[in-house]
Amino acid sequence: MVTYNVHDLVFFSDVTDLTYAGSCPDWVATAVMRAPVGVIRRGQAPAGMLPIGIRGSNKSQRFGAYLPVTAVTDHLTSQEIRHFGRSNRQDKMLPIWQALDQINPYLDTHQYDWGLSGSAAYELVTGIPTVNQNSDLDFIAFNQEQLTPPKAQHLLDWLNSFGPHADVQIMRGQAGFSLEDYCYHHGQGVLVKSLQGPYLSADPWNE
Structure with missing residues (x-):
């Protein structure tokens, strides 16, 4: 199935x-x-x-x-899309593609079960020009081990060091939350998006 x-x-x-x-x-x-x-x-x-x-x-x-x-x-799947071939990239010199080429090997080496979404995923699959100079790099993290706020911040700082803004959505079943939101707002509750709608959680990793 x-x-x-x-x-x-x-x-x-x-x-x-x-x-x-x-x-x-x-x-x-x-x-x-x-x-x-x-x-x-x-x-x-x-x-x-x-x-x-x-x-x-x-x-x-x-x-x-x-x-x-x-x-x-x-x-x-978004995981398959992250490994999609480069032939559909329209402007191959855009920062988003340069960043992805450097990030992907790290994710693979550390066996991160991450996928790619957003405009980059759409362009990779369809070949339709979608990304631009200011596009975000949208990752979907499945089966991600829980990170402390300092470790999550360190990971985000590294992802963002390549230029484009990196947005990481942590998935818990069909619910998900932003790693960036977790870093900056974990004390006040983190916004979790679920099938039943959004809500604030004090412990988003264990939803």
Whole structure:
């Protein structure tokens, strides 16, 4: 049985595969025609459906829909995407790609079960120019051992030393929290995003 995690990418055939509430913006059909791919989003879905997000040509174009599991033609986990080939990188000299090439070997050597998401993941998979000079490097950390705030800060400082801002989401099941938020706000509670909605936790590692 296939397991789908938040931030995985799923492929399908056509915009008619999607179901949604309300009306569908015109740009969605154009985006799907260009790349029939959606990102698994956090949320409840009807039986046999996956909650997915469709991204357009800019940050304001994001559309939530549902995709029948039977309509999935291919599936890539965020861990697989982190190791995706370089051929789909459009501007290979952008800082985000230079940073990823230096970070990936460290993650592999230390057997970090981390994936890649966000604009970098989308461009790697589709070949559509998505990242720019100011893009963040978005990591998804699975099965990450608990870190003390000083160790978490040390890791973030190292990740950010390559230039682009590194955003690390720590996953606990289908819930997740920001490593950066943990470093700076652990005393006041850390925001955890879950299927039931966001909430503050004093102990996000053990949710």
